[in-house]
Amino acid sequence: xxxxxxxxxxxxxxRSRLPVIVVTIGVTLSVFMHAYIVGFMGDxxxxxxxxxxxHMKVMTRSYADNxxxxxxxxxxxxxxxxxxxxxxxxxxxxxxxxxxxxGLIDVPDINGETRSQxxxxxxxxxxxxxxxxEKERLNLQKSLIRGRLPEKxxxxxxxxxxxxxxxxxxxxxxTLISSxxxxxxxxHNFIMSGTVAMGHEALDKGTIIADIEDVQYALDMExxxxxxxxxxxxxxxxxxxxxxxxxxxxxxxxxxxDEFIPVMRSLSQQGTMxxxxxxxxxxxxxxxLVFIIAMSLVLWNAGLLGGLRRYGExxxxxxMGEEKSHIYRTLIYxxxxxxxxxxxxxxxxxxxxxxxxxxxxIDFSGIMQxxxxxxxxxxxxxxxxxxxxxxxxPGLAATVIGTMLSGIGIYKRQTAKLFKELET
Amino acid sequence: MxxxxxxxxxxxxxxxxxxxxxxxxxxxxxxxxxxxxxxGLIGPSGSGKTTLLNIIGSLxxxxxxxxxxxxxxxxxxxxxxxxxxxxxxxxxxxQSYNLLAVHTVYENVEFPLLLLGLSSGERKKMxxxxxxxxxxxxxxxxxxxxxxxxxxxxxAVARAMVKKPSIVLADEPTANLDAANxxxxxxxxxxxxxxxxxxxxxxxxxxxVINYLxxxxxxxxxxxxxxxxxxx
Ligand SMILES: Nc1ncnc2c1ncn2[C@@H]1O[C@H](COP(=O)(O)OP(=O)(O)OP(=O)(O)O)[C@@H](O)[C@H]1O
Ligand SMILES: [Mg+2]
Numbered sequence: 198x199x200x201x202x203x204x205x206x207x208x209x210x211x212r213s214r215l216p217v218i219v220v221t222i223g224v225t226l227s228v229f230m231h232a233y234i235v236g237f238m239g240d241x242x243x244x245x246x247x248x249x250x251x252h253m254k255v256m257t258r259s260y261a262d263n264x265x266x267x268x269x270x271x272x273x274x275x276x277x278x279x280x281x282x283x284x285x286x287x288x289x290x291x292x293x294x295x296x297x298x299x300g301l302i303d304v305p306d307i308n309g310e311t312r313s314q315x316x317x318x319x320x321x322x323x324x325x326x327x328x329x330x331e332k333e334r335l336n337l338q339k340s341l342i343r344g345r346l347p348e349k350x351x352x353x354x355x356x357x358x359x360x361x362x363x364x365x366x367x368x369x370x371x372t373l374i375s376s377x378x379x380x381x382x383x384x385h386n387f388i389m390s391g392t393v394a395m396g397h398e399a400l401d402k403g404t405i406i407a408d409i410e411d412v413q414y415a416l417d418m419e420x421x422x423x424x425x426x427x428x429x430x431x432x433x434x435x436x437x438x439x440x441x442x443x444x445x446x447x448x449x450x451x452x453x454x455d456e457f458i459p460v461m462r463s464l465s466q467q468g469t470m471x472x473x474x475x476x477x478x479x480x481x482x483x484x485x486l487v488f489i490i491a492m493s494l495v496l497w498n499a500g501l502l503g504g505l506r507r508y509g510e511x512x513x514x515x516x517m518g519e520e521k522s523h524i525y526r527t528l529i530y531x532x533x534x535x536x537x538x539x540x541x542x543x544x545x546x547x548x549x550x551x552x553x554x555x556x557x558x559i560d561f562s563g564i565m566q567x568x569x570x571x572x573x574x575x576x577x578x579x580x581x582x583x584x585x586x587x588x589x590x591p592g593l594a595a596t597v598i599g600t601m602l603s604g605i606g607i608y609k610r611q612t613a614k615l616f617k618e619l620e621t
Numbered sequence: 622m623x624x625x626x627x628x629x630x631x632x633x634x635x636x637x638x639x640x641x642x643x644x645x646x647x648x649x650x651x652x653x654x655x656x657x658x659x660x661g662l663i664g665p666s667g668s669g670k671t672t673l674l675n676i677i678g679s680l681x682x683x684x685x686x687x688x689x690x691x692x693x694x695x696x697x698x699x700x701x702x703x704x705x706x707x708x709x710x711x712x713x714x715x716q717s718y719n720l721l722a723v724h725t726v727y728e729n730v731e732f733p734l735l736l737l738g739l740s741s742g743e744r745k746k747m748x749x750x751x752x753x754x755x756x757x758x759x760x761x762x763x764x765x766x767x768x769x770x771x772x773x774x775x776x777a778v779a780r781a782m783v784k785k786p787s788i789v790l791a792d793e794p795t796a797n798l799d800a801a802n803x804x805x806x807x808x809x810x811x812x813x814x815x816x817x818x819x820x821x822x823x824x825x826x827x828x829x830v831i832n833y834l835x836x837x838x839x840x841x842x843x844x845x846x847x848x849x850x851x852x853x
Contacts, residue, residue, distance in 0.1 A: 208723040518708020
């Protein structure tokens, strides 16, 4: 009997192949969409992480309390031993010291008089040591507009827009006027080696990017840094882990009231990013949910129609003396087989496409001619564990429930009525 | 053999709900069929032939009255029991053949035996016998769409007969067949009736069928108008 039904299932393409294809398409789309949304929403988090927030950020307690003001007088001293600590305590994370600072950029003419001047926000990071991943993290090479990246001491990058405003060309000198860690005036000369465009208005207005050692020297911050950013080696922000790391790190010093004690903040614990992270979680859930519900309705309907189409066959089987409950059960088993087959192939396909999109992404920089960007101009999907089961909601549950509902007609209808449908 | 009545109907009424009221399709039907009869319900369209056949086949239930098939009262059977009655004792033949299109001739005829849970050895023998009766042993691997109408109806006859049921109910079995095929099918059924003592009950208004019948039950507007046995 089972063999008989199997034969029927395999031979009747409208009963097997077509539904499996429909389910597969639905599941593929659901899985892919989910990975895409998670990736897309995640990208915005990653951009902020790379430039300013890190996945986690270590600062002194008072620096953390006044983060907006870039209070380098509250910076951490003895950064190298703290880095060692962090690296051994959190080996799955890359730790990068950064100094954010504010100041005035002055471009002198041949006589040393001010040619042009403008306020700048500065980013000091490790640009020169060969093992540093910071250049890649900020995608500097691709964002370069003029000149080249810094290769030796005292070379800096300016944002392209800023350099135009200051009328400075690569190779020319500029002076940073800022304040040292101790509050006295700091003046330091740099060479602008090149310019970058970041595609973010806030960053493009007036940014200077310098090697952290130069900044330490200029601001009298020997072996000090305002912040140490932590990045998961997986490359993606994971709020649960970040929160857990922060809690673990902070718990060792809870009794200490020292305002210079280092504390760790997850990205979501830094200002408005917390709102964004929870919003992202909510929206990826909503959008995926809406999509999955829509797919479910389609597949439910397919299951429903598949059942209705077969009332004639059920009539024959009833006449032969098969029981209604048996027909109903075989119908459900068939939809289970179809649902499972479709969900598995659909999940595999969806994961494959998502993987392609995660690995290669869709590069929009070609479309946005000329304005190469410092932020990744590539939209990527991101596969999460949910993608391995999420497709089974529309694929299996909806298909089977649709079939169940259509199958109820077998009971509701008078047996003779099933025959009427069969006679026509 | 007179007391071996296999179908016994007394004062059967069948009403269908229609709009606000109801429509009486059968009223006051009384009928007894004995083992081995070759009988037909004859009447114009709408006279209630199919309705009566469906009730006897336990595909529908009477509104009132008594319908006993092989000693079992149709109105008292639950779904399981009526399925069992059909499975074990009744064969159906329809105007539009109603074969399972994706299954071969062999599989279509085998299906009733699968429901009976017979072993594959038994099934094979019975299917081949049945196909032999209708002369289709050379088409066992064909599927219904590849067969002519006459061949399809012969498969349907084989399917109805394969389990050697007590009663075969045939609703307009020749309506889609030409004269030659009709005679062919009817001869086959007449032979099976003679050899296996299977009772046949037709519903028809086809002259060709009527000429073969040994008993003619005329229906008119849901009542039995005439019931005559043909002596030969
Ligand atoms: N399910 C139903 N609901 C309402 N009326 C029905 C139903 N089934 C049959 N009828 C009505 O009962 C009457 C008898 O129908 P039935 O199908 O038994 O006729 P018939 O003698 O088989 O006709 P035909 O030769 O056209 O097949 C018809 O008037 C028909 O419209
Ligand atoms: Mg009829």
